[in-house]
Amino acid sequence: MKLLIIADIEGVAGVCCREQTVSGNAEYQMARQLMVEEVNAVVEGAVRTGISEITVIDSHGPMINLPIDNLSPQAKLVQGKPRALGMIDGIQFADYDALMMVGAHSAAGEYGVLAHTINSRAFLKVEVNGQVMGEVDLYSSLAAEFGVPLLMVSGDDHLKAHVAEAFPESEYVQVKKARGAYAAESLPVSIAKELLSAAARQSLLKRHQPKTAFCLESPYRLTVSSISQAQSDLYALVPGVERVSPNQVSYEAGSFKDLVTLLNSLSAMSASVP
Ligand SMILES: [Zn+2]
Structure with a gap:
C-alpha cells in the first residue's frame, strides 16, 4: 500500500497569521516546525497499519518548507516548484492507494483561517459547476482521476464542515477553531498530533472508493x-x-x-x- 500526503501550513495548529506562512519571518520558523510535527504524526499513524511506502509532498508557497532533517525517516519528501500537477505532482508516477491532506484550509471566498485557493493574489473565488472549490476539492478530485481516494484531511472547523459535505466518507481532524481570518484557537500540539495519528491509522483501515468533490x-x-x-x-x-x-x-x-x-x-x- 502506498500513501501520498499533501502538506500545507495554513491549517496547522498554532498557525493563524500571514507572517507564520512566509519565510524570512521569525514566526515562520516555528510554523514550519509545527507543520513537520503534524506530518510526522500522520506518518506514524499510517506506519502502524503496515503501509509499505509513504511520500510527503511539500505544497505551501515555494514548496520548500518541511525541514527534511526533522521529517520521519519512514517518508520520502517531494519539494520545489513549478511542478506539473502543482500540489499533487508525483501522483502520476506511482500507483498510490491513498491520499491525506495535512494543514489544509478553506477556499477563497469562504470563512476560515487564512482561506484562499492556490494563490490569494490571483483568485477571489474558484467555482466548478457552480460549487465553490478550494485546494482540498480540486486536488482530491484530481487524485480520484488516478484512482486515489482522499482518506483524511486536517485543518480548522470551517473546512471540517465543507469536507463533511464534499467528501462525507473522509476522516477529518479539527486541530483549531477559527476566530477570524487571522485568528484561531488551537489545540495543544500534543493533542493535535495524537488525533492526527489515530485518524490516519483509522482512515487506512476503512479505506473507501475515490470520488470527485460533491x-x-x-x-x-x-x-x-x-x-x-x-x-x-x-x-x-x-x-x-x-x-x-x-x-x-x-x-x-x-x-x-x-x-x-x-x-x-x-x-x-x-x-x-x-
Ligand atoms: Zn499554503
Whole structure:
C-alpha cells in the first residue's frame, strides 16, 4: 500500500497569521516546525497499519518548507516548484492507494483561517459547476482521476464542515477553531498530533472508493473570479478561456487534471499584472 500526503501550513495548529506562512519571518520558523510535527504524526499513524511506502509532498508557497532533517525517516519528501500537477505532482508516477491532506484550509471566498485557493493574489473565488472549490476539492478530485481516494484531511472547523459535505466518507481532524481570518484557537500540539495519528491509522483501515468533490461529473465548467479586471484581461488570453464579466473568466475542462493545470498556469501568470 502506498500513501501520498499533501502538506500545507495554513491549517496547522498554532498557525493563524500571514507572517507564520512566509519565510524570512521569525514566526515562520516555528510554523514550519509545527507543520513537520503534524506530518510526522500522520506518518506514524499510517506506519502502524503496515503501509509499505509513504511520500510527503511539500505544497505551501515555494514548496520548500518541511525541514527534511526533522521529517520521519519512514517518508520520502517531494519539494520545489513549478511542478506539473502543482500540489499533487508525483501522483502520476506511482500507483498510490491513498491520499491525506495535512494543514489544509478553506477556499477563497469562504470563512476560515487564512482561506484562499492556490494563490490569494490571483483568485477571489474558484467555482466548478457552480460549487465553490478550494485546494482540498480540486486536488482530491484530481487524485480520484488516478484512482486515489482522499482518506483524511486536517485543518480548522470551517473546512471540517465543507469536507463533511464534499467528501462525507473522509476522516477529518479539527486541530483549531477559527476566530477570524487571522485568528484561531488551537489545540495543544500534543493533542493535535495524537488525533492526527489515530485518524490516519483509522482512515487506512476503512479505506473507501475515490470520488470527485460533491460527486461532480465531467465536463467541468470552471469559473474564476480574479482580484482585478486586469488579471481577467490576462487570463482571457489563454486559448479556450472565455471572458464572462469584468472580473471573471470561464473554461470547460474534461478532467480535473486539465482544470488544475490551467489554474496553476493562471496563478503563475497573475504576477505579471498589477
Ligand atoms: Zn499554503
